[in-house]
Amino acid sequence: MTSATSLSIAILGGGKIGEALIAGLVAGGVNPKDIHVTNRTEATGQALEERYGVVPMTDNNGAASDADVVFLCVKPKQIVGLLEEVAQTIDNNANTVVVSMAAGVTNAAMEEVLAAGSPVVRVMPNTPMLVGAGMSAVAPGRFAREEDVELVTELLEKVGEVTVIEESEMDAVVALSGSAPAYYFLFTEALIDAGVSLGLPRDVAKRFAVSSAAGAGKMLAELGEEPATLRANVSSPAGTTIAALRELEESGLRGAVYRAAEACARRNKELG
Ligand SMILES: NC(=O)c1ccc[n+]([C@@H]2O[C@H](COP(=O)([O-])OP(=O)(O)OC[C@H]3O[C@@H](n4cnc5c(N)ncnc54)[C@H](OP(=O)(O)O)[C@@H]3O)[C@@H](O)[C@H]2O)c1
Structure with missing residues (x-):
């Protein structure tokens, strides 16, 4: 397998x-000169060159030619059109692995654009x-070999955790991971407003709410305890926390989370 540090990478x-x-x-040791990044707007690519030393381009085919891995990082509705634009170039190099980062778009929809076996x-x-x-859920297409999946995993591990899943699990995973950071941002935003409502200056409320979110996230990630245990541990009988939790439960937080996740999964399916 090619080492991730000596690859030619295109980010479209x-x-x-x-x-x-x-x-x-x-940051993970890939030579920035081996990364060709495209944008339609030249200035955006130049800014990326200044920040990271990567090679900016506006020509998607130029970036994809000779690439070992081509990451498609445009909006979902643009993925198939972009792939059609570079298909000939990718088909000329049978070993190029195409990686879509887009919500909704299926492996089958992309495989249809490329030569059989891509x-x-x-x-x-x-x-x-x-x-x-980050957390990246990786769903291999029909023709992705084990070494392709290992290579993509190795690259994505440079920006966080990676879990290989079945494509059929993708709609649910988007609700639990792709979109989920926004739920925590919304909750934190609401807590800041609640602090202001209780009389705290906004910057002070923000410092406390953000610190609580970061601390709770670290505990969840590092202690290996069930969330329910962590919550019970800080809920003293007739105490302050259980009074707040009761309000959240009575306000339907749990049901809202079920419905939000279902709406997210449904929307991901529609985007495909
Ligand atoms: N943001 C998230 O939270 C998130 C989470 C999970 C997955 N995703 C997925 O990631 C993908 C990208 O999302 P994003 O948030 O990064 O979007 P974004 O910030 O709008 O980035 C898309 C980029 O693509 C460039 N672009 C558009 N058309 C192009 C073309 N034909 N050729 C080359 N470059 C082109 C745009 O620059 P120009 O306008 O200059 O061309 C823009 O910089 C989406 O498919 C989304 O589903 C996003």
């Missing part, structure tokens, strides 16, 4: 996810990859 679409990937790959991998990343704490 240097936006939020594309940049997070670049940041992680470069390795395609569908990934659902999330934005904590910006700070090296």
Whole structure:
């Protein structure tokens, strides 16, 4: 297998996810000169060059030619069109692995655009990859070989954790990972407003709410305890925390989370 540090990598679409990937790959030891990134707007690519030393381009075919791995990091509705644009170039190099980071778009939809047997991998990343704490769900397509999946996993591990899943699990995983950071952002935003309502200055409320979110996240990730145990541990009889938890439960938080996850999974299916 080719080492991840000596690969030619194309990132088509240097936006939020594309940049997070670049940041992680470069921090993880990939030579920035081996990363070709494209944007339609030249200035966006130049800014990425200044920040990371990568090679900016506006020509998707130029970036994809000779690439070992081509990451598609544009919006879901643009994926198939972009793939059609570079299909001939990719078909000329049978070993190129195509990796889509887009919500919704299936492996089958991408495989249909490329020559039969082309390795395609569908990934659902999330934005904590910006700070090296991402979670990427990797669903291999029909023709992706074990070494292709290992290579994609090795690259994505530079920006966080990686879990290989069945493509049929993808809609649920988007609700639990791809979109989930936004739920925690919304909860934190609401807690800040609640603090302001209790009389705290907004910057003070923000410091406390953000610190609580980060601390709770670290405990969940590092202690190996069930969330229910961690919650019970801080719920003293007739105490302050249980009074707050009762309000959240009576307000239907649990049901809202079920419905939110279902709406997210449904929308992911529709996008495909
Ligand atoms: N953001 C998230 O939380 C998140 C989470 C999981 C998955 N994703 C997936 O990641 C993908 C990218 O999302 P994003 O949030 O990074 O979007 P974004 O910030 O809008 O980035 C997309 C980038 O693609 C470039 N682009 C558009 N058309 C192009 C083309 N034809 N050729 C080359 N570059 C092109 C755009 O730059 P120009 O306009 O200059 O071309 C833009 O910089 C989406 O498919 C999304 O489903 C996002």
